[in-house]
Structure formats: C-alpha cells, structure tokens
Amino acid sequence: MTDPQLPAVISERRRLINLAYRMLGSLAEAEDVVQETYARWYALSERQRQEVAAPGAWLTTVASRICLDLLGSARARREHYVGKWIPEPIPGRSEWLDGPAPVDPADRVTLDESISMAFLVVLDSMTPAERVAFVLHDVFRYSFAEIADIVGRTPAACRQLASSARRRVDTSHGPSSTERAEVVRDFKRAWESKDIEALIGLLDPRATATADSGGLAPAFRDPIDGGERIARAWIEIAARGPAVTLQERTVNGQPGLVAQLDDTIVSVYAFDIAAGRITRIWAIRNPEKLRPWTAG
DSSP, X not given: OOOTTHHXXXXXXXXXXXXXXXXXXXXXXXXXHHHHHHHHHHHSOHHHHHTOSOHHHHHHHHHHHHHHHHHHHHHXXXXXXXXXXXXXXXXXXXXXXXXXXXXXXXXXOOTTGGGSHHHHHHHHTSOHHHHHHHIIIIITOOOHHHHHHHHTSOHHHHHHHHHHHHTTSOOSOOOOHHHHHHHHHHHHHHHHTTXXXXXXXXXXXXXXXXXXXXXXXXXXXXXXXXXXXXXXXXXXXXXXXXXXXXXXEEETTEEEEEEEETTEXXXXXXXXXXXXXXXXXXXXXXXXXXHHHHOO
C-alpha cells in the first residue's frame, strides 16, 4: 500500500539537508542525519504515521535532535582529528543551499551569510544548544516555543540561548560579492606570479590562515598568523608544491578558489575580507571533505 504522506515527507528532504548542514558544518553528516531521520519515520507503524498531524514538523524535530546529539559528541570525536577541523566546503548554488528567506533581513543573517565559511566557523564555537537554537530561530524562522519542544528546554531558555549565540555573530554589512571577487582574483594572480609584495598588500597584517587536511594530505598543521608570514607560506607552496591550476569558484556562497591537479580538485580556499584586504583564509585539503567538488 502506498504511503499517502510520501510526497509531503520526501519534499522535506531539501530543507532538512539545509538545516542539518548549518547545524553540523558537514554535508556528509547532514546527509547521514536525513537518512536516519527517514529511517525513524518508516520505523513507525502505519497507524503511528497517520497520527502525525504535521510530518514536516515531526521530521524537523527528529533531525534537530539527532544533530544536537552529534554536536554533543563532536568534541570527543575531534580529539582524534589530525590538525585543525574546518567545516566542509560546498560549491556554488545547489539544492543544499536553497532555503526559506529570513522574515526580517534587517536583523537576521541572510541565507548566503548563513553558509559562508566565516559564519560556519562562528557557529562551530557555540555550544550545541546555542547552535541549534540560533540556526532554528534566526535562519529558519522557528518560534522559541517550537525550539523548546526540540531541545527540551523552556521557550525563555531557548530565547536566551539564541541571544547568547547572536552576540558572537558579526552582522555588519561586509563587502559586496563583486568586491570580494576582485580581491580573490588579485590574490590568485599574485600567487600564480609568485609576487610576494602583492600578496602582502592584499593580506591584512593581522590575517590568519588555517588548513584542514585531516592527516590525509600535506598541509601546515598550525594556523599561520600575520599577513607577511602567510604571503611567504603561499610563495613556498607555489615553489615547492606540484603545479596546480587555480580556478575562481563560489565557495559557500562567496568568491573563493580551488586548486586542481590534473583532473582532481585537491584544495578549496575560502576567504574572509574586510576593508579590501583578506583577514582569514581557510584551506581545505582533506579529500573526504572535497567529495561534493569531485562528484559533479
């Protein structure tokens, strides 16, 4: 017998992927969460499923609770991670990035900002409960009453969690996409030409570069602080590393770069930019995190 709720349940997949990715910073884990959520739905008896008045709300609650559990165990799991952990980068605009528009753009982050690498890194510094409450409320417009049911706290406590998380988020209006693209393009040209002075000029003196290889690819283990030190490191990469082709690509909704060796993307670079200079570089080298870039 065909499940009459099947179309409504399947149509939730895109939104659930969106939600779980922002909560976990990993597309692979987000897909696992959604798969587990659907497994729990179909573990219900037919009668139990028919008694669910709003399947979408049920699925969101289950997926959010799974994410909350995963976030709670993430610290222990990362103790075994080799080097620094950076959220998994995603390319361009795809079905994973589409989502509901914020109710009030004046006081809520935009959807593009909510998947930028800078935003995800800030989310990763939050407690699991803060992260879940903030993402559900500020990005996906859930009420604190709904969030309370998901995280098992009072609406007032959830409001406080989201407020605490919000204080860590920079909502100032940053450079436009065009301005960001120009800086990234100039960085690419300077790197390709090994122009260290140009690189230094493009980097904020207090810039930080962080690499994530998971021990599965060559990369600097500790973050590099200081624009000049970063510039020299990038010149060394260009001089000693294999000859790669750099391409301008959209990384988590913003201009970035990818390095391709033969037909394989071996690195993805995300940037944070302020006042015309690069303040942060995230270099993702872990091949397991580059799966979305090599699949299409």
